[in-house]
Amino acid sequence: MRKMLWMMVSFLATAFAASASAQEIDWQKVDDAFGRKPAVSGDVHRYGFPRTDLAVTLDGVTIKPALALGGWVAFKPMHGETMIMGDLVLLESEINPVMLKLIEGGLEITAVHNHLLRASPATFYMHVGGHGDPAKMAAVIRDALGASKTPLATPVAAAPAPAVDLDTVQLDQIIGVKGQANGGVYQFAVPRRDPVTESGMPITPVGPMGVAIAIGFQPTGGGKAAITGDFVLTNDEVNPVIKALRSNGIDVTAVHSHMLNEQPRLFFLHFWANDDALKLAKGLRAALDKTASTKS
Structure with a gap:
């Protein structure tokens, strides 16, 4: 009982310290470095860098940025400083120039890999991490992205997105x-x-x-959808999920790590299919049932 009480007090103290640290950060400096506003969730500020400049196709489907081309960087107060995690979407020719800028700026590269197969042009994903002053890290990331063709101008108000032509209630x-x-x-x-x-x-x-396990459905007409995303798995879940997806006609396109020092050790499994949306949802549910994930 004492141990549980101590753990609870420790967790609350950590959360309080993070909250206080978040209030002390001048987030406007980070916004200015990126030229955009973040999505704020709790004490996390997440900045999006979608590759709206690319026209990527896969199996005849033109991939929307929100499905698989949405680069991002998230900032979280941690131990009196700020931790960043991010996932940058790059062309093959952009990988080394961006990486060099990040290394020069003192940030970490935690993974470089594909998420999709057969896509044209091929896209790669560079996962980044770091700890320190948020405005300085933002400036490094902004400079690094400048070595790619990632759109960096202040985003204009987007036109309303088309309605999602799927039975979302059933999904x-x-x-x-x-x-x-x-x-x-x-x-x-x-x-x-x-x-x-x-x-x-x-x-x-x-x-x-x-x-979190991320799943996206992009309508492709007639009740069909292209799906992709990533399962967040512990080592013992990887092969059961692979088998569940493959037995339901869903391709497994990558299995790899995104981070270096997380606990428990996690693996990220990416997938792809284009078929009847409800059929695919059932296949994804079968795979989710092999994981320690939540279900409402």
Whole structure:
């Protein structure tokens, strides 16, 4: 009982310290460095860098940025400074110039890999991390992205996205959580039941920090949808999920890590299919049932 009480007090003290630290940060300097406003969730500020300049096709589907081309960087107060995590979407020719700028600026590269197969042009994903002054890290990331063709001008107000032509009520029921429309894509973020920590600090909220199971449905007509995203898995879940997806006609396109020091050790499994949306949702649900994920 004493141990549980101590753990609760310790967690609350950490959360309070993070909240106080978040209030002390001059977020306007970070906004100015990026030339855009963040999405704020709790104490996390997440900045989006979608590759709206690219026309990427896969199996005849033109991929919307919200489905698989949405680069981002998230800032979270941690231990008196700020931790960043991010996922930058790059062309092959952009990888080394961007990486060099990040290294010169003192940030970490935690992964470089593909998420999709057969896409044209091929896209790669560079995961980044770091700790320090948020405005300085933002300036490094802005400079690094300048070595790519990632759009960096202040985003103009986007036109209303087309309605998602899918039975979203049934999709919600099958997946087991409430999805949301974003940029013509219907997205799900399914949290894991077990907490994820980085350097002893809880990585929360899990969706904005990239450690929730992410699933996107992009309508392709006639009740069909292209799906992709990533499952966040512990080592013992990887092969059961692979088998569940493949037995339901869903391609597994990558299995790899995104981070270096997280606990528990996590693996990220990416997938792709274009078929009847409800059929695919049932296949995804079968895979989710192999994980320690939440279901409402």
